[in-house]
Amino acid sequence: MSQSLMPAEPAPIPLFDLKRQERRLRPELDRAIAAVLDHGQFILGPEVTALENALAAFSGVRHCIAVSSGRDALLMALMALGVGPGDAVFVPAFTFSATAAAVMAAGARPIFVDVLLDSANMDPEDLERAIADTEGLAGATPKAIIPVDLFGLPADYAAIGAIAAEHGLAVLADAAQSFGGAVGNARVGAFGAISAISFYPTKPLGGYGDGGAVMTDDDALADAVRQIRTHGRAGDGDVAMRIGLTGRLDTIQAAILNVKLAGFAEELARRGEVAALYDALLPASIARPVVPAGVRSAYALYTVRVPARDAVRASLAAADIGTGLFYRVPLHRHPAFEPLVPPHRSFPIADFLSDTVLSLPMGPDVTDAEVERVARALAAAVGQPLAA
């Protein structure tokens, strides 16, 4: 048999494929990067201001401050809120470790809250239990709540906001995964007192390096974050008004993000189509992401729940299909945080999700044929027919 008649090996389908987007945008990216090399304002150049204005307009907020990473966005927001040693901050037990690490970097104590099965976001009822539980804890004054918009789906800000108001707590949205998401007409970036966004390369709006943003409608919080991101200095001053960080977004990253933001709405729409196709095809028994009516997920990830997850994952890997485990270990079981967890608190949903979640290939450049191949491989792995 001649070489050309051999059946072609299907191409691998990675969890994330950033290469296709780069090929689409390459000429514009080259021009944008060259412009920064030409003008030479590598720190807080005009591209940073342009990006901040465009992001604030996109989300409908007064202030956007471009910063060095999503984790630094969380830390700077906490510092601006005045959270520090002796304070307690409520975070979901099921999220990326940076959510809790930022709290500890601010000198405060993370208090874990279980999540909801359907959304994998903070459970408002367990939040109330955690707040009540913390009342007797020495050296941990409740100060703030950090709901996380996991996988791109906005948390229940209405319920959490009401609890926050009742207890006098600030809400800091960890929107690292959800830029582009919405609840009704309100966009991610506009929830809570202040929001933290990440531009890590695989996030919905990703740069080619680390980056993030803080968004808020509050003028005083915005001023504080602007000071903190530049060594605690005010305006062009050379005097530290407070402790700050080297917390700026590089101009080159801003130039890249400006190019990507131009096509972002279209990419979000395509992520939604990819999710809808998975929804339609996957075997009926597989638990899909649940997006409440009127809510839009940015679909940073398309995460299902399957029993015997590790075996299913291995059989997808054998079919050259990349998957991810977000997250394999809930935060209350990380060595960095475990010693802080009161022994009488438990997080059964976070534990269950850690054992069953599986994130499938997702992105604006995933094709319908690829979704079908993933769905077929998943159906074969669980021994059930496709739904459609």
Ligand SMILES: *Cc1c(COP(=O)(O)O)cnc(C)c1O
């Ligand atoms: C990615 C992420 C962060 C941290 O963002 P970086 O830009 O990587 O520092 C924080 N929280 C959540 C939920 C994330 O997914």
